[in-house]
Amino acid sequence: MNLDEVGRLALSHEGVKRKGTEARPAWYVDDRLVVRRLDPTSVVIRAGFAARERLLADHPDTFGVPPRFESHMMVVVELDRADPAAVTRAVAEAVELQRRR
Template sequence: MTPEEVGRYAESLPDVKRKGTESRPGWYVHDRLVARLHDENTLVIRVPLSRRDSLLERYPDSFGVPPRMEAHHKVEAYLDRAQPREVCEAIDLAWQMQAE
């Protein structure tokens, strides 16, 4: 999945707006982070802690949690190896959490 595809998908969700810079865009709903591009291959996605382990177990090559994010509601999606449906699933979780 490319950063452009991420943007198109995220912006297709209700009330999601793009913010940030050209090189580090982020997508927000009601000013709450859904996802932010860390670099061209790494997308940081805010997901509920209760669902994070499930993503990591089902898609170990697609998602990770570096030590700096362990205490936060976030995962990294590795766009160069994740399937689009997996990334979209995580973005959906983030959108649901943040839209409430």
């Protein structure tokens, strides 16, 4: 996967908007972060702690949690080895997590 694909995936959800900068684009729903470029090869996706643990267990080659993100409700996706179906699910879950109810 690449950043453009992740962006299109995020924007396919109702209410998601692109924000951030050209160098660090991010996608939000209801002004809450869904996904953001972390560096040239990875993005972070919002995930509840239980969902994050499931993603890590089910797709260890796609998702990771560096020490600096351990206390945050986020998971890191390494784009060059990402499973598109797993990322699709993670983004959809992030959108629902972040929607204002």
